[in-house]
Amino acid sequence: MFRALLTVALSGVLPLSGAVLKIAVLHPLLGDLVRQVGGTQVEAIDLIGPKGDPHHFEPKPEDLKKAEGATIYLVAGMGLEGYLPKLKSVIAGKATLVDVGATLPTLPGKDDDDDHSHSIDPHWWHSIDRFRRATGIVAEALASASPENAELFRKNAEIYRTELDDLERWTRREISKIPRDRRHLATAHAAFNYFCKDFGFTPHPVQGLNLEQMPDPKELGALVKDLKENHIAAIFPEKESNPKILMTLTNDTGIRLGEPLIADGTGGVGYLEMFRHNVAAIVKGLSEHQ
Template sequence: MKIALSICFLIAIYSTVLGAELRVVSLHPLIGDLLRQVGGEKVEVIDLIGSNGDPHSFEPQAGDLADAEGAEIFFASGMGLENYLPKLEAILDGKSKIVEVGSTLPALEGSCDHAEEHDEHEHHHAHEVDPHWWHSVDLFRRAVTIVSKELAEARPENKSVYEENAAAYRKNLDALEKWVRRELIRIPRDQRKLATAHDAFQYFCVAYDFKSYSVQGLNREQMPDAVKLAELIATLKADRVVAIFPEKESNPKMLLSLTKDTGIRLGGELVADGRGMPSYEKMMKHNVETIVKGLSVK
């Protein structure tokens, strides 16, 4: 009886080790959602940045890394957004892998109406390319495959689970893409002009045929001088832009002054980085509904 119990105990331990969850770290609110969708119950996701963290200013502290003890992979959004990654890599010293999900996705640089794609192997310094690739549903769908492959490489025994979860999530994103395009039809072509607080929606513009205008640059620290602001106001007036959209994370005072000087109405708040949203799909639906409401014919 004792021998039988010992064997059962050893089998239980062995099974636990084989089925041990893969611990991974998310360095971006939307990447955390993506990891949970693909990993399911086979992955433990540690959100170092949290649902309300700002990817532009976040940098892991000692306490954060203590919370991530035992994590095998750190997932970043990439494209230069997390400029602290070299420092993090040195701290991890090979104990954990760092994956930049967006590093092999086609990148955009410059303003939306004449943005260019860059070769996937070309490297850029932080913020020379627009790192907000998740505003294209197609690119987020491609990121699903990237994440699935990375998880399967870490836990080959769970490959089929990751692939099934990825396939199911891609179907959800297919439906989301169709919904986005159907909703945007309500905006006349000549009003597809998206003026925003900072330059975070170029991928959205390229994907859905909008022209982009932004008060700030690729990050919220880049503020225009008086000359550039005057040029922007002149452009908005000349192009008959009907609304300008603030972001939940930005100070709306400058945008309010712009609306007074131009007669352009202030639209609803957009979400640039997924902060405060329960999922990627919720963020996209919120943004599209807000844009449609602000730009569609009254």
């Protein structure tokens, strides 16, 4: 009894037995990455969870309690987490915050504000190249927190990078099945710019950088014209959201609805699985003859 109580009491502050580091992650795909690199030496606490929305998540006191004892907080960065300054002050002196996206090459977000602010597109995980770089960043963060395991973390990172290399080769092979003039990716929110840039697609997002940004009637008209002019084969909804507007668009244009893509890395899938799912759906939607 006493032992059980002790375990419960300690489980909030110490990593599970065997793990050397407790890491809090603010993006589900970083949870997958830190497990790949840290193996049994890390306990990753995914604060957003499989059903969360990384665009609107903000850690509540109970989330921070779950993360108590974490030595590192991993965030995706590039402006995704608006609460970072607050989080930094809460964990100051107790844990290190590692902004994984901070040194990765960025793509601009849509300049959709009147204040002329040029936002950054935060969806860098759809670039395998950036995820490969992130693997090294996470390995070094773990290595400085636990130098005695540094070699192991670097070795795990190297192995995982070869899996990402394989994924990239497979992706290029799959995409080669889509005729060049059909490499147009129409999606719900603007989450796939990094994918499009890396793999030679033209993005046609219906919404803005997050799910609330709906086109006004004028934008919608321009969008329908754009979709028709480019002979878009399919519009892809998301596993996370399938706004009614996509139905309206497919009804109005006769363009078919593709299989849902995983846009924000949620849904409880790992990185490799997410990427394979998306590529398979895109190839299926765009390469078939209609």
